[in-house]
Amino acid sequence: MKLLIFEDEPLAQQRVIQIIRKKRPDWEITGTAQSIEEAKTIIKKNTDIDLIICDIHLADGDCFKIFENQNLQIPIIFLTAYDQHALESFNHYCIDYVLKPLQESRLIKAFEKYEQLCTGEKSAEVDPNLIKAVMDKITHKAYKHRFLTKVGNKMIFKDIHEIAYFYAEDKIVYLKEIGTSKKFIVNFSLDDLEKNVLDPAQFYRINRSIIVNLEALIEMKSYHNGRLKLIVKSTDDLDLIVARERVGQFKDWLNQ
Known part of the structure; x- marks a missing residue:
């Protein structure tokens, strides 16, 4: 054969x-x-x-x-x-x-x-x-367009286009808002977000703990050990690093 x-x-x-x-x-x-x-x-x-x-x-x-x-x-x-x-x-x-x-x-x-x-x-x-x-x-696949989250005593919706990225920290998943440093807890795991909730044409999991929104991406830079560092529309200092084994697929995703 x-x-x-x-x-x-x-x-x-x-x-x-x-x-x-x-x-x-x-x-x-x-x-x-x-x-x-x-x-x-x-x-x-x-x-x-x-x-x-x-x-x-x-x-x-x-x-x-x-x-x-x-x-x-x-x-x-x-x-x-x-x-x-x-x-x-x-x-x-x-x-x-x-x-x-x-x-x-x-x-x-x-x-x-x-x-x-x-x-x-x-x-x-x-x-x-x-x-x-x-x-x-x-x-029949329908991806989520907004997320319900809590701020103080209020429940608010965050539209998918307002989200720069999702990230996990201490077993809690947050969404980070575009243009600010605000973060909101979401009741989904990163695995659920990646596989069932988010549109894969718009969101990509760059490493174990971060999923980025293509609409929020500003630029990317070479990073040591063959990785990439992303700059997005969010005002914080969290490093958004594309894992080395995902760099090739990430570039394919950007070029789709």
Whole structure:
């Protein structure tokens, strides 16, 4: 079984390779690419590929440009930090759509799905249940637009556009207001905010304790150990540092 890997982040690419060598040692990785142009060249040189594992955001743009004007019937497992590209992925022989941060168990399930769906003639059908699940998520997902919080004896709402970032401190989660140093307690964990409450196109978790709002971002600077420091529209001295392992995904998020 021969496959290609298109992933522009070296650490993410190495992670995929390690999982394959560990869990599918008989699979042959024929080539890898970090950009659209590299991927196109590799596909032209390899006409007997059984599977492609492809990150949606490559170094020079969205991977869908690789498959434009090509009648490729090669099953693809897409990798991405975002779910808004799911519908587009099904136009390109998608077998599965795996969200980042990449978990070994989730990628293995994608491999198993490929093995179940693909015959010896290298034809594949997309699981209709997968399509329904993605459609339901896209159609019915409603993100929170305001938060109820308490100030003294008063209960007030803070609109999502007034929030610079959320952060956790001593097991309490706060939202920090844009343009001031005011903070308000919210009754959600950061995990809940990240996975279920906030729009991932607007908010990004830069490290374990902070989720930033794209609308509040002013600039970013290089920081030691390969990290980034963010400057936002809030008047306080809390350091907003993008964790090193999240820098690549954060840049992809900004460029979406």
